[in-house]
Amino acid sequence: MGGMAYSGYQNIKALVVDDFESFRQMLANMLESFGIASIDSAVTGNEVMRWCQEKDLDLILCDYNLGRGKNGQQILEELRHKIILSRKTLFILISAESSKAIVMSAYDYEPDAYLAKPITGKALKQRLDRLLQQRDEMLPIYQAIDDKNLPKATDLLNRQIMAGSRISTPCQKLLGELYLESGQIDLAEDIYRSALQVRTLDWAKVGMAKVRELQGNKGEAKTFLREIIKKNPLCMQAYDALAGIYRKEEDDEALSEILKSAVEQSPMAILRQESLAKHAIKVNDNFTAAQAFRQTVRLGTNSVHDKLDNHIQFGRSTAQLLRDDQSAAVDLSREVIKDLEEVGSRFAMSEEQSVMTLFVESQVLAGQGNTRKAKEVLQMAEEKYSKLETESDLDTDLSMAQALKDTGNKEASDQVLSRLVQEYKNDQSALEKIDPYLDEPISQRNRGTVTSINKRGIGFYEANKFEEAIRCFDSARKLFPNHIGIQLNLVQSIDGELRARGYDKETYYKAMRIIDIVKRNITGDHPQYDRYLQLQDMIGAHSREV
Amino acid sequence: MENSRESLDFSLILASSVHDMKNSVGMLLNSLEEYIHESDETDPAQEKRIATLQYEGSRISGELIQLLSIYRMQDQRLPVQIDENFVMDTFDDQIARNDMLFQTRGIQVDVECDDNLRWYYDNELVGGVIHNILINCARYTREKIVLAAVVENNQLCIEIADDGGGYPSAMIDAPINEDRGVSFESGSTNLGLYFASKVAALHVQNDQCGSISLANGGTLGGGRFIMRLP
Numbered sequence: 001m002g003g004m005a006y007s008g009y010q011n012i013k014a015l016v017v018d019d020f021e022s023f024r025q026m027l028a029n030m031l032e033s034f035g036i037a038s039i040d041s042a043v044t045g046n047e048v049m050r051w052c053q054e055k056d057l058d059l060i061l062c063d064y065n066l067g068r069g070k071n072g073q074q075i076l077e078e079l080r081h082k083i084i085l086s087r088k089t090l091f092i093l094i095s096a097e098s099s100k101a102i103v104m105s106a107y108d109y110e111p112d113a114y115l116a117k118p119i120t121g122k123a124l125k126q127r128l129d130r131l132l133q134q135r136d137e138m139l140p141i142y143q144a145i146d147d148k149n150l151p152k153a154t155d156l157l158n159r160q161i162m163a164g165s166r167i168s169t170p171c172q173k174l175l176g177e178l179y180l181e182s183g184q185i186d187l188a189e190d191i192y193r194s195a196l197q198v199r200t201l202d203w204a205k206v207g208m209a210k211v212r213e214l215q216g217n218k219g220e221a222k223t224f225l226r227e228i229i230k231k232n233p234l235c236m237q238a239y240d241a242l243a244g245i246y247r248k249e250e251d252d253e254a255l256s257e258i259l260k261s262a263v264e265q266s267p268m269a270i271l272r273q274e275s276l277a278k279h280a281i282k283v284n285d286n287f288t289a290a291q292a293f294r295q296t297v298r299l300g301t302n303s304v305h306d307k308l309d310n311h312i313q314f315g316r317s318t319a320q321l322l323r324d325d326q327s328a329a330v331d332l333s334r335e336v337i338k339d340l341e342e343v344g345s346r347f348a349m350s351e352e353q354s355v356m357t358l359f360v361e362s363q364v365l366a367g368q369g370n371t372r373k374a375k376e377v378l379q380m381a382e383e384k385y386s387k388l389e390t391e392s393d394l395d396t397d398l399s400m401a402q403a404l405k406d407t408g409n410k411e412a413s414d415q416v417l418s419r420l421v422q423e424y425k426n427d428q429s430a431l432e433k434i435d436p437y438l439d440e441p442i443s444q445r446n447r448g449t450v451t452s453i454n455k456r457g458i459g460f461y462e463a464n465k466f467e468e469a470i471r472c473f474d475s476a477r478k479l480f481p482n483h484i485g486i487q488l489n490l491v492q493s494i495d496g497e498l499r500a501r502g503y504d505k506e507t508y509y510k511a512m513r514i515i516d517i518v519k520r521n522i523t524g525d526h527p528q529y530d531r532y533l534q535l536q537d538m539i540g541a542h543s544r545e546v
Numbered sequence: 547m548e549n550s551r552e553s554l555d556f557s558l559i560l561a562s563s564v565h566d567m568k569n570s571v572g573m574l575l576n577s578l579e580e581y582i583h584e585s586d587e588t589d590p591a592q593e594k595r596i597a598t599l600q601y602e603g604s605r606i607s608g609e610l611i612q613l614l615s616i617y618r619m620q621d622q623r624l625p626v627q628i629d630e631n632f633v634m635d636t637f638d639d640q641i642a643r644n645d646m647l648f649q650t651r652g653i654q655v656d657v658e659c660d661d662n663l664r665w666y667y668d669n670e671l672v673g674g675v676i677h678n679i680l681i682n683c684a685r686y687t688r689e690k691i692v693l694a695a696v697v698e699n700n701q702l703c704i705e706i707a708d709d710g711g712g713y714p715s716a717m718i719d720a721p722i723n724e725d726r727g728v729s730f731e732s733g734s735t736n737l738g739l740y741f742a743s744k745v746a747a748l749h750v751q752n753d754q755c756g757s758i759s760l761a762n763g764g765t766l767g768g769g770r771f772i773m774r775l776p
Contacts (some may be wrong), residue, residue, distance in 0.1 A: 026580060038723045118572040118607070123642035130635060166662075169630050199751070201629070420575055489700055 009035035045070035064095035078304035282479035315360035322367025359399035366406035466497035597650035658694040712762035
């Protein structure tokens with residue numbers, strides 16, 4: 001009885017995907033013996049897309065490993081992302097791994113089922129019997145959802161749940177989601193509560209956390225989600241929900257933490273890597289940003305989520321890392337150069353985009369110390385830039401200014417920046433974007449920020465709280481890496497710390513590194529030039545190494 | 547320091563090599579099944595050889611999968627996905643997976659389980675345990691295996707019984723843990739039982755933890771493997 005045979009095979013349209021002819025044939029033979037008449041086969045992702053658009057498929061049996069090109073998971077990703085796959089199509093991933101172990105929750109999308117090799121005819125039949133039967137029972141519900149007939153969908157789902165049918169659990173999950181989406185929070189709560197009465201299951205607890213959040217009880221929602229993660233570190237929905245709450249609360253620190261641990265658990269999920277990387281940029285954590293963008297670039301091969309911007313950002317964050325500490329980014333910078341040289345073959349780039357990648361490449365080369373090549377690439381970029389037919393983007397112009405500066409042409413860089421300041425003088429949000437490239441910020445908001453940080457830091461310094469002062473100026477420096485006043489304030493605080501606590505190698509070197517950065521930026525006519533020389537001597541006096 | 551890194555690398559090499567072997571054995575088993583399908587073998591001696599090929603192949607495959615799982619458990623990289631499952635479906639899957647083996651060996655497999663019995667466990671892992679025990683039973687039973695499941699004291703109790711000579715008493719009495727050692731003489735690593743006990747222990751509910759035990763006798767009079775899941 002458990003294995004009740006499915007009776008509708010003659011109407012099923014199936015697609016078999018594998019790069020081995022013999023395996024495709026074997027699967028096709030099995031399907032044929034079940035009574036399926038319409039069986040097509042495909043080898044590559046593109047072929048799958050074509051079949052999906054041509055035929056209203058019921059079933060896709062797809063091998064995970066397809067040799068070159070997209071793997072089975074990436075095909076599924078593209079189908080779901082482009083919404084080519086309808087709810088009624090079953091996507092079954094076949095893998096030689098102990099199936100879900102490698103794939104489970106490590107990705108952004110899950111198939112309807114996993115099948116482990118070796119596959120026997122009888123086992124496949126039983127699995128399909130069950131899956132297709134369940135699908136058929138769900139069809140009227142899917143239809144109601146596709147028709148946007150919510151009352152009908154919830155009514156059908158409730159009936160299945162009341163009857164305690166075989167599909168009652170998937171129905172509960174779906175109903176809870178529908179209630180949440182449609183804002184019927186109390187009804188959703190009922191669903192999750194009754195599920196939780198039977199047993200603590202992750203999906204119900206995550207659902208309950210979402211209910212609490214929507215009820216305005218964020219604290220309890222967070223507690224629930226943290227509990228789930230503690231018990232089951234692989235419950236990715238809990239990370240995603242928790243990250244959503246932190247994002248709304250603008251709790252940058254907690255958001256960083258949760259995104260980092262989510263990525264640790266599911267390193268293959270390109271979208272999670274991307275959101276970690278973008279958040280890291282926001283909080284000026286260049287190290288994390290460069291690492292995470294590196295992953296988005298690596299995972300982007302064959303993925304529908306590959307984006308040119310990820311490649312550019314990978315380069316930019318690495319260049320920034322190099323400016324800060326050359327030794328930290330040796331491997332990264334090598335990978336960036338290789339990637340940027342190949343990126344043209346991966347994307348159809350506009351002229352401006354290719355100019356942009358050249359500017360970034362030049363920055364990274366300069367950071368590596370390869371000034372000659374950096375200048376060559378910059379020259380190439382400038383030539384292309386001069387031929388651009390459309391007005392260039394602020395981002396492109398800023399990258400140019402940075403590349404000029406990195407290759408030692410501060411004068412030209414300053415000229416570009418002053419032109420930009422003039423051009424955008426009435427656009428505060430653009431000015432805020434320009435600020436980090438300037439010696440002193442120019443937008444009202446950032447000027448205010450600098451003033452208040454300085455005030456706070458100086459307060460700490462004067463109270464001899466050097467550690468706090470250092471922390472304060474350090475975070476300001478990340479916001480405005482070219483602000484000479486802030487950097488000198490930081491150096492002066494470190495000097496205070498060294499005087500108060502005595503010599504410490506690491507602290508001393510930190511001060512020397514910052515003095516080095518200032519040296520590259522400052523000119524003799526700068527109002528703080530004398531102060532810079534004085535601080536350089538003061539720090540130098542701490543050294544015991546000859 | 548150097549040393550520990552080396553041994554770490556070696557276990558990684560071992561794991562990836564085991565992974566390769568497992569895939570190859572999978573291909574062998576698939577071809578073998580196709581061969582059995584297509585040939586109308588009537589020679590009993592030949593049939594017996596095929597049965598041996600299949601049994602040993604399944605055994606290698608099962609053992610390699612266990613090795614990989616244990617490797618991942620150690621690393622805490624084995625995802626445990628506890629969900630509601632129909633016990634009957636889990637049984638059906640494992641019986642179907644070994645269908646050829648039972649056919650070629652002339653073994654009858656009976657199931658005693660309510661169609662609608664649902665329980666909470668990781669289907670993949672528990673299925674793997676049942677698979678291993680079934681293969682083991684196929685070797686030691688005479689002609690019959692019974693797969694049974696009931697809920698007792700809020701625990702799912704799965705029993706796999708056969709009508710063979712039963713488990714040796716030394717095995718029944720000994721605690722099942724990793725220190726039990728490997729008996730190269732008997733050719734038994736007891737890896738299967740170790741794996742089963744680990745899988746059971748991964749199922750925890752309200753301070754109760756899953757367990758396994760061995761016994762002899764019962765209605766079939768042979769060996770009985772029992773797994774309890776809270």
